[in-house]
Amino acid sequence: MEDITKEKDKIRGFAGLINSVLIPLNENKKFQEKFSNKDAKILLNASNLKYAALIIIDHGSVNVKSIPNEPKTNLIKKKVGWNAFLEMDTQSFLAIAMGRISMLGVAKLWLTRKIRLRGIRKLLLLLKMFKLLTDYGE
Secondary structure (H helix, E strand, O other): OHHHHHHHHOOOHHHHHHHHHHHHHHHOHHHHHHOOOOEEEEEEEEOOOOEEEEEEEEOOOEEEEEEEOOOHHHHOHHHHOOOEEEEEOHHHHHHHHOOOOOHHHHHHHHHOOOOEEEOHHHHHHHHHHHHHHHOOOO
């Protein structure tokens, strides 16, 4: 029985990548201090992959779960309980992560409906988390 639950909770695909990037924050003292009173669920969906990543920020700790994105009803707010949602293709995610697309470029993609955003204030938490990751060595 335990093998079934372990298999179900296994982080897959895109969520695995996001998990490997964000997990070091759990050891970052600045992150724990700045996010000690924050809790949020942010759903990132790479539309051309099989799994979405649900990032759970819970009072100074971060966890990631994978959610199958087919059928689309798996990703609805009532079912998952997300506060923020970001959906785009994998190339756009990578371009943003590598700094090839600026915030103005993201706004342009949003206006042309190539990305979908919900809960912009909570998505700003994600940007702050990525900033802490780049400042981690300092």
